[in-house]
Amino acid sequence: MINWRVNGGSFIVSVLSMLSGQVLAAAETGGYLKYQEPQPTSTSWLATGGYILSLLLVFLVVLGLAYLTSRFLGDRMSRGGGFGNGKIYATLSLGPNRAVYVVEIAGKYLILGVTEHNITLLNEITSQTDIEQLMASQNAVMPPEQFSNVFYRQLNLLKQMQLKFPRTFTSDTPQFHEKENDIDIRKR
Numbered sequence: 001m002i003n004w005r006v007n008g009g010s011f012i013v014s015v016l017s018m019l020s021g022q023v024l025a026a027a028e029t030g031g032y033l034k035y036q037e038p039q040p041t042s043t044s045w046l047a048t049g050g051y052i053l054s055l056l057l058v059f060l061v062v063l064g065l066a067y068l069t070s071r072f073l074g075d076r077m078s079r080g081g082g083f084g085n086g087k088i089y090a091t092l093s094l095g096p097n098r099a100v101y102v103v104e105i106a107g108k109y110l111i112l113g114v115t116e117h118n119i120t121l122l123n124e125i126t127s128q129t130d131i132e133q134l135m136a137s138q139n140a141v142m143p144p145e146q147f148s149n150v151f152y153r154q155l156n157l158l159k160q161m162q163l164k165f166p167r168t169f170t171s172d173t174p175q176f177h178e179k180e181n182d183i184d185i186r187k188r
Helices: 008-029 045-078 126-139 144-164 174-187
Strands: 087-095 098-103 108-114 120-123
Touching: 008 120, 087 126, 108 126
Parallel strands: none
Antiparallel strands: 087 098, 098 108, 108 120
């Protein structure tokens, strides 16, 4: 009968010697270090189609989740934190990060001074005539002829600025003039 009891240390030494022998044998032949050309993977049209279909499904799921999230957050954000619908009636900018606002919040009409770090209540409008004037000015729509007047006035201001600052609004570089000449020659 063979005694199969093996000492732990001798077992580890024998396993390591067998492994190192195999490694040395492979190193001597050099088989595992030879360069081999990469083989192209073979894929079927079915696998490619399945991959594209799964990508489309994931894309549709992400779009659906984004839509539901925006609807959910949009409904929650539009409630305005319990104050009801607030409305801004007028804004007067006083400089960078400074303005005066006329707002309606919770049925009260307030004039607020707003800076980058602070909002200050300047006044509360309680006069019914002032509130009616504010509402009337908000509901007034600019007639088309008034819009065209404003548009042409702003256009003339831009033309005056071009005359005052020609280098800002025009390009007097030689490259610009060459391009203009090329365009004129092509038009002829």
